[in-house]
Amino acid sequence: MEHFSIVLGLCRSAMQNGNPALRSHVERLARALEKEEQSEQVDALRKVLKSAESLQEISPARVVLSxxxxxxxxxxxxxxxxxxxxxxxxxxxxxxxxxxxxxxxxxxxxxxxxxxxxxxxxxxxxxxxxxxxxxxxxxxxxxxxxxxxxxxxxxxxxxxxxxxxxxxxxxxxxxxxxxxxxxxxxxxxxxxxxxxxxxxxxxxxxxxxxxxxxxxxxxxxxxxxxxxxxxxxxxxxxxxxxxxxxxxxxxxxxxxxxxxxxIPKPDAETRIAMLKRYFSDHDADDAVLRLMAWITEEGSGSDIGKLVDFVRRQQAIRKENFSYLHAVRNFVQMSAHENQSQNRLVIGGDDDALARTLASDRTVPFSQEQLAMLFGCTQPTISRWLKKDNK
Ligand SMILES: Nc1ncnc2c1ncn2[C@@H]1O[C@H](COP(=O)(O)OP(=O)(O)O)[C@@H](O)[C@H]1O
Ligand SMILES: [Mg+2]
CATH class of the missing domain: 3.40.50.300 (P-loop containing nucleotide triphosphate hydrolases)
Known part of the structure; x- marks a missing residue:
């Protein structure tokens, strides 16, 4: 389909409104593309539908007071x-x-x-x-x-x-x-x-x-x-x-x-939900969202907003040389905090030690696959790093 990225953008913005009629049109479009076997485009649309669904759960329909x-x-x-x-x-x-x-x-x-x-x-x-x-x-x-x-x-x-x-x-x-x-x-x-x-x-x-x-x-x-x-x-x-x-x-x-x-500080699950909203117009890997949720332990929604802004700026500037892990590490350096959480101290350490901490984290545990994605290395390498711990 020609200009699909524009259509996708339109669908994404429109779906934020949660209008059921709009939703059914987007679903129709997905079905039509499916018939044409445009599987990539279908997947992209389904993603938009799914993320709109999760937003819907938290924002009820707008009924204005008389x-x-x-x-x-x-x-x-x-x-x-x-x-x-x-x-x-x-x-x-x-x-x-x-x-x-x-x-x-x-x-x-x-x-x-x-x-x-x-x-x-x-x-x-x-x-x-x-x-x-x-x-x-x-x-x-x-x-x-x-x-x-x-x-x-x-x-x-x-x-x-x-x-x-x-x-x-x-x-x-x-x-x-x-x-x-x-x-x-x-x-x-x-x-x-x-x-x-x-x-x-x-x-x-x-x-x-x-x-x-x-x-x-x-x-x-x-x-x-x-x-x-x-x-x-x-x-x-x-x-x-x-x-x-x-x-x-x-x-x-x-x-x-x-x-x-x-109004309490957000727990890990709530932090991940916030990050998903920030990245709803972006493809961000689950591992990346988890890392950001992990590093903002004890932080507020506003702290998460600042982290996301920082990461986005780094991404825009560094382009191909950009790495999420590197950006998050830099953020910790650049955002001194009066209450330094344990996670903020650990992130500056060696990669293998950090991988072990993340793999065994109690609130936001990371799989080997997610760690490989974050550190930009293979799963066997991660597996070797994790075994070091048991020696
Ligand atoms: N629970 C939350 N959900 C989503 N965004 C949040 C949340 N808490 C804070 N933020 C982000 O942080 C910004 C500052 O929050 P704000 O409402 O000014 O905090 P407070 O008034 O409690 O000090 C918000 O504009 C929003 O971008
Ligand atoms: Mg305020």
Missing amino acids: KASLKGELLTPSVVAPVDRETGDPLAEIVFPDQRRVERPIFRGQLSNGITDLLEEWRHVDDLRNAGIRPAWATMLFGAPGTGKTMLAHHIAGELGLPLITAKLDGLISSFLGTTARNISNLFAFANRYKCVLLLDEFDAVAKVRDDPHELGEIKRVVNTLLQCIDGRAEFGFTIAITNHEALLDPAVWRRFDIRIE
Whole structure:
């Protein structure tokens, strides 16, 4: 088939949407090519179908919340966010759902189900209210940095079809303290006026200043204003607060959030799923994905993103001289970490020692075939390396 690579690219991008009609057309194309015995092209299409399937499992169909369910006016791009009167800086950033579709972050099974439930609940606020049940309006997301919390907030707003108003609390507070309380009130008044999701990112900024012995009275006032604003927001719309430092928040704050979700660092299986998504438009060997999942043990989704970016850059520059193992080793050199995991120490060692470690790894074990691919040598060589261990 002429221009097959273009057609394949089209299918791949289109399949990301998960539209069932599209899927059946791609399947039809695969069957038609099969009749013409274009086995390579058929295989390529089947791969696209298969990887779309695995994405489908984690991203349910998009059902947008009925706009009538929420109070408030429609927020349009011509509306400007309120500003700090002293500095003129905007108090919030507004992202509209059609501006960019944010994919669902990849989480472990149970957590992913929890997120699906939360979305279901928020999509059905109307039903809840009609049944006399108070919906859970406020959610707190907490956990290590780079685990996908901000991404999740964007995804949720996108799935609900609502604009996301993001207030960086540290920004609000670093302005002149005297005007902080007013900034917070103005921001909430703005959010309450429109149909939206309000995101309070870096929420712990408030808790941190609370411990500051200077200007104690003023800070108390700020915190009280914030708590009152959160209380007053229920019934107007959804609120998501995010913190990386949950220990800093006191019980008075926690109580205000009906739903509290801890976002953990990804386990090995989740890391592999993330890598598969990054490489969905690329043919990457299983061994390569496993190596990247192995080296990012204890890392976050954001660490995996950085590794993938680095590897892609190396690949573009080195072309034929490119080796995944070499690139991953370089990455470890170039991305100093405060918590150096054992795997990051081992990867710099001799090839045979590294092969033995990988072959016996408990969470991400490697087969001899996968090792041969990674080290660019034959299986007998790998087998010899592994036997050295038993001497
Ligand atoms: N669970 C995840 N699934 C997919 N990508 C992730 C995940 N966690 C982090 N990332 C990647 O890292 C980037 C930064 O994540 P972010 O949401 O800003 O983390 P946080 O807000 O928890 O500090 C995201 O834009 C995404 O590219
Ligand atoms: Mg964040």
